[in-house]
Amino acid sequence: MLRAEALSKVYHMGEVEIHALRGVSLELVSGELVVLLGASGSGKSTLLNIMGGLDTPTSGQLFYGDTALHQASDRELTRFRRDHVGFVFQFYNLIPSLTARENVAMVTDIARNPMRPEEALERVGLSGRMDHFPAQLSGGEQQRVAIARAVAKRPEILLCDEPTGALDSNTGGLVLDVLQQINQELGTTTAVITHNAIIADMANRVIRLSDGKISDIHTNTTQRPARELQW
Numbered sequence: 001m002l003r004a005e006a007l008s009k010v011y012h013m014g015e016v017e018i019h020a021l022r023g024v025s026l027e028l029v030s031g032e033l034v035v036l037l038g039a040s041g042s043g044k045s046t047l048l049n050i051m052g053g054l055d056t057p058t059s060g061q062l063f064y065g066d067t068a069l070h071q072a073s074d075r076e077l078t079r080f081r082r083d084h085v086g087f088v089f090q091f092y093n094l095i096p097s098l099t100a101r102e103n104v105a106m107v108t109d110i111a112r113n114p115m116r117p118e119e120a121l122e123r124v125g126l127s128g129r130m131d132h133f134p135a136q137l138s139g140g141e142q143q144r145v146a147i148a149r150a151v152a153k154r155p156e157i158l159l160c161d162e163p164t165g166a167l168d169s170n171t172g173g174l175v176l177d178v179l180q181q182i183n184q185e186l187g188t189t190t191a192v193i194t195h196n197a198i199i200a201d202m203a204n205r206v207i208r209l210s211d212g213k214i215s216d217i218h219t220n221t222t223q224r225p226a227r228e229l230q231w
């Protein structure tokens, strides 16, 4: 579904060059759940942002099917993101003055073939919280609203950057369980960034990043149910 070849990313900070990615090649296969594992600073967010069309590589190639995203204009990248990619971040980025339902409707109002906000919220187990404002929801519930918002437009790809980074183990397990269910039920190709090696057990494949390079790719023979994960 997504194919990256020899991606590099160099940030310039005054005189200093930071090589965040140094020749990363990988594929995301349709329908799989991948965990991207690596220490802080290894380049995980940079890679995810490039794969999702939020950022562009300094060199290398990125294809979505036959579309060359490394050559795409800002406008084309915006369209790619809008039509095909859902994002989930560590901090939920919900609009405080809107209810859970209204936060999701922000996306479904402008998407091409969305599910109803109610269906999206049901999928993440929040049927009973639709008219709550973010401040009336726990961290895990807010993250599940953010997931509902990301999947309501039925994206082909769901990219999650440390989705459990601000949550405790039990609440984090629930959030990961929702991501695993969405991957299995809707077939959404999913990548989850984490520095927590335990989370790798829920994936089909685990890609390790170290110092801007892939150091290992591993296929799990069995996928552990996310709700069983404890850390």
Ligand SMILES: Nc1ncnc2c1ncn2[C@@H]1O[C@H](COP(=O)(O)OP(=O)(O)OP(=O)(O)O)[C@@H](O)[C@H]1O
Binding pocket: 011, 012, 013, 018, 019, 020, 038, 039, 040, 041, 042, 043, 044, 045, 046, 047, 195
């Ligand atoms: N906008 C930027 N400008 C300059 N340097 C950056 C920028 N974004 C990231 N970097 C640097 O690139 C490297 C990789 O950062 P990145 O955020 O991709 O790592 P990460 O693995 O996601 O880390 P973390 O788990 O701490 O979020 C780091 O050294 C970081 O300081």
